[in-house]
Amino acid sequence: MSTAIEQQVEGFQKQFTAVKQEIAKVIVGYDDIIESAIMSLLASGHVLLEGVPGLGKTKLVSTLSEVVHLKFSRIQFTPDLMPADITGTNIVREGDKGEKVLEFQTGPIFANIVLADEVNRATPKTQSALLEAMEEQTVSVGKITYKLEQPFFVLATQNPLEMEGTYPLPEAQLDRFFMKLKVDYPTAGNMSTILNRTTRLEEPHVTRVLDGPQILEMRKTVRSVPIARPIQDYAVRIMMATHPNTPLSNPLATRYARCGSSPRGAQALVVGGKIRALLNNRVYVSCDDIRAVAYGALRHRLLLNFEGEAERIDTDTIIKGILEATPETL
Amino acid sequence: MADKELIIGLLERVRRRVRSERRFKTIYSILSVALILPLLFKLIDLISPFRGTTVVVFLILWAIATAAWLLWRTRGGETLSQAAANLDRVAHLQDQMKTAYWFIRHPSSQSLSSEWVDVQFTRAVQTAERLKIETLYPGSIPKTFHRAFALMAVFVILNFLPLSRNHNWFYLQGAPPFQLSHTDQALVDRARKLLENTDAAKELEKIINELQQGKISSDTAQQQLSDLRQQIDGGNLELNNILDGLTSIANQLGQSEALESTAQAMSNGDVSDAADQIRSIAEKLGITPEDVISEMQKNMSLAANMSPASLQDLSKSMKEAADALKNEDPQAGKIALDNLAQALDQLAQKMKAQQQQSQAGQQLADLQNSLQQEAAADAAGEAQLSPIPSQGQGAGGESGDSSPNGTPSAGNSSGNGQGSKSANSSNSTASGSPEDLKPGEMTKLDVQLKMEGLKGQAGKGEQLEDVEEASKQERSAMDYRNVPSQLSPAQKDALNQNRLPREQREIVKYYFEEIRPRATATAPTK
Numbered sequence: 001m002s003t004a005i006e007q008q009v010e011g012f013q014k015q016f017t018a019v020k021q022e023i024a025k026v027i028v029g030y031d032d033i034i035e036s037a038i039m040s041l042l043a044s045g046h047v048l049l050e051g052v053p054g055l056g057k058t059k060l061v062s063t064l065s066e067v068v069h070l071k072f073s074r075i076q077f078t079p080d081l082m083p084a085d086i087t088g089t090n091i092v093r094e095g096d097k098g099e100k101v102l103e104f105q106t107g108p109i110f111a112n113i114v115l116a117d118e119v120n121r122a123t124p125k126t127q128s129a130l131l132e133a134m135e136e137q138t139v140s141v142g143k144i145t146y147k148l149e150q151p152f153f154v155l156a157t158q159n160p161l162e163m164e165g166t167y168p169l170p171e172a173q174l175d176r177f178f179m180k181l182k183v184d185y186p187t188a189g190n191m192s193t194i195l196n197r198t199t200r201l202e203e204p205h206v207t208r209v210l211d212g213p214q215i216l217e218m219r220k221t222v223r224s225v226p227i228a229r230p231i232q233d234y235a236v237r238i239m240m241a242t243h244p245n246t247p248l249s250n251p252l253a254t255r256y257a258r259c260g261s262s263p264r265g266a267q268a269l270v271v272g273g274k275i276r277a278l279l280n281n282r283v284y285v286s287c288d289d290i291r292a293v294a295y296g297a298l299r300h301r302l303l304l305n306f307e308g309e310a311e312r313i314d315t316d317t318i319i320k321g322i323l324e325a326t327p328e329t330l
Numbered sequence: 331m332a333d334k335e336l337i338i339g340l341l342e343r344v345r346r347r348v349r350s351e352r353r354f355k356t357i358y359s360i361l362s363v364a365l366i367l368p369l370l371f372k373l374i375d376l377i378s379p380f381r382g383t384t385v386v387v388f389l390i391l392w393a394i395a396t397a398a399w400l401l402w403r404t405r406g407g408e409t410l411s412q413a414a415a416n417l418d419r420v421a422h423l424q425d426q427m428k429t430a431y432w433f434i435r436h437p438s439s440q441s442l443s444s445e446w447v448d449v450q451f452t453r454a455v456q457t458a459e460r461l462k463i464e465t466l467y468p469g470s471i472p473k474t475f476h477r478a479f480a481l482m483a484v485f486v487i488l489n490f491l492p493l494s495r496n497h498n499w500f501y502l503q504g505a506p507p508f509q510l511s512h513t514d515q516a517l518v519d520r521a522r523k524l525l526e527n528t529d530a531a532k533e534l535e536k537i538i539n540e541l542q543q544g545k546i547s548s549d550t551a552q553q554q555l556s557d558l559r560q561q562i563d564g565g566n567l568e569l570n571n572i573l574d575g576l577t578s579i580a581n582q583l584g585q586s587e588a589l590e591s592t593a594q595a596m597s598n599g600d601v602s603d604a605a606d607q608i609r610s611i612a613e614k615l616g617i618t619p620e621d622v623i624s625e626m627q628k629n630m631s632l633a634a635n636m637s638p639a640s641l642q643d644l645s646k647s648m649k650e651a652a653d654a655l656k657n658e659d660p661q662a663g664k665i666a667l668d669n670l671a672q673a674l675d676q677l678a679q680k681m682k683a684q685q686q687q688s689q690a691g692q693q694l695a696d697l698q699n700s701l702q703q704e705a706a707a708d709a710a711g712e713a714q715l716s717p718i719p720s721q722g723q724g725a726g727g728e729s730g731d732s733s734p735n736g737t738p739s740a741g742n743s744s745g746n747g748q749g750s751k752s753a754n755s756s757n758s759t760a761s762g763s764p765e766d767l768k769p770g771e772m773t774k775l776d777v778q779l780k781m782e783g784l785k786g787q788a789g790k791g792e793q794l795e796d797v798e799e800a801s802k803q804e805r806s807a808m809d810y811r812n813v814p815s816q817l818s819p820a821q822k823d824a825l826n827q828n829r830l831p832r833e834q835r836e837i838v839k840y841y842f843e844e845i846r847p848r849a850t851a852t853a854p855t856k
Contacts, residue, residue, distance in 0.1 A: 005449045226446045228432035230411070231425060284450045286425035329415045329428075 018209040022067040025204045029190035043271040045178020046154040055183045061115045061155040069208035070112035077122035083129035116156035120166045134176040180300035225274040227285040239266040241322040252321040256308030261301035268297035287328045333455040340458045345413035347467040356403045358474035364396040365481035382504030430454035507544025517697040524690035555698045562691040569684040575638040582633035586625045605674035612667035627655035647673035
């Protein structure tokens, strides 16, 4: 029995590594971004990628969709984009007998991997079209609710620089992202490799190494990993420390945070920790795993107050303070 | 089950190690802080020694406080869960033992992922078998141990420093209840040396010991020193009698030409020289003319008859010598004169001893004064802490203490009237301007006045007679040295020095007796 689980763990690692290596054929550097994106896929979550234009965010998502052999759709969010443009709409069609029937025309959200490019450029009304799909994995049009095909994975990108004419994502939608990943500039060494790969005739080709059922199986494996109560309590303490004015609050959070993480943050810590444990050939979650995923899982769930905004406090700074101050055991 | 016991056994061992390490670390940390206090206390003790009681009380309080602190900090123990967390941290096990122990303690939580938990548990057992606790938790000396050890070493060294004012706290030693000052100690040492091998030396030793041990107070010690000094001064009176007697004898012997040098030596108080002179006369007795011998015999006989009682031995020897010379037996005369010289030698030794006792008495007087000064200084210090009841209180007495040239005088016993007069006569008194000298409560000096009879004085009559009647003046029964004075020992010493030549003392005394006002009696001092 133990051997079967160990084989399961081994298989998980191999599949994860295969996906990562295939993406790495196209995307240079960003190992942690790639790993976190795959983790989010396996955790049944969604990813918000934030970075300046031209860093390969869209390329990353499209490459991922190619590697995992899933249906991929790309939505370019613009201010005039309407919710129906995302979810789809009922159209009037003439039937075989000449009668008029309403037929639902699915939108781009009906895919396994959805790239919501520059998600903050659409109006809040359009942005909210993603809410139901991201959390319940369903789309309601009129009186009919359509279930989305599994796995369903949204990768949204946003540009932190161009604030004019953008609509920051509401807290409710931000909370639905499993992780928020910050894409930074590549290093000089990686830049050279990027130029070599993208300025020649031949472009790197990726092979599909994972399909939908395999992803669902991997998701089950992730959920099977046990976590001891002390480790879970540690995750809870970290999550509670992001809240201002609570007994477990961190002083930094009390000073700069308006609102802390929701329980989804703790869920992300635990599930992310489980994946990381499997990747490290462990069958239990450790505090190190929780700490490793804390930045991606909490940075978008921690909302700054006026003082924090005025002093341009980075939420990562608060999370760092929380991780340093929160004891592993009480 | 055996696997669980293996893990729990491992955690138990870790717990013991962690606990002992924590306790050692805590103990040395506390000691390294707590030892600073006695060390500082000891350093202060070297400058200003504490009494034994103070030292004992401090050490007991310090020991209790330190023990309480130690107990408080070392109380309680680590749980196995904490031991598992510690082991995870030390061996970099990434919470493997913590998780395994938690699943051991909570088997019901395994229902959903029991197979995964089994795998985790199996791996934890394998890790536990591989771990070597001795390597992970090597017995090491905490850093604080060195600091505590260094402080302890300094403390021990300070206690065993061979300094006269140092007291070893390990033997619960402390400064005596009364600490003699360096000056006092020097006075005691000098007096002790002068009184060597005498009963007075033992008495002095007893007084000083009892004073230092707190068995007697400073006042009692002063009183006992005063008694001892009076006892020694009794010898001084005898010495004066001897000197007076020697003067009388010298006057008589000086009538003889042969004994003139002997008389001169006696008159000068050099009795040893006088003995040598007698021996010289004895040597030359065979060739001395008879008339000279006769003259010597006559004067010796007269001198022997007029010798005071204190010179009985000398008188007897002189009488025997006179008798021997009278018999015209040179051999017997020589022996008698040798005996006389021997008697003079004995007298010289006696006088030397008396002089030493006299000097010792002076040392004791100085010591007594010094103790008085210290007591007065202590009292003044206490008085400064309490409010002054009346500004005019003691103004007369204080002004009486000050002489016109601004230096304090020994007029403390002169009372209110004299003090006021002195103060009015000069504006440069030590007590300030005359405006400050407001009448207040009269100075009270404990001089123990009493009535006494006066001896007859030389007057117009032909014979001196002692008249038994009450004196018209009161006189203090207390020795003037015991009257509290604010003079320093050096000032008193200067005042006590009698620089009058001995042969002129009677003249000076007579002069002052003559000019003493007889008609108006001084009002008794209250």
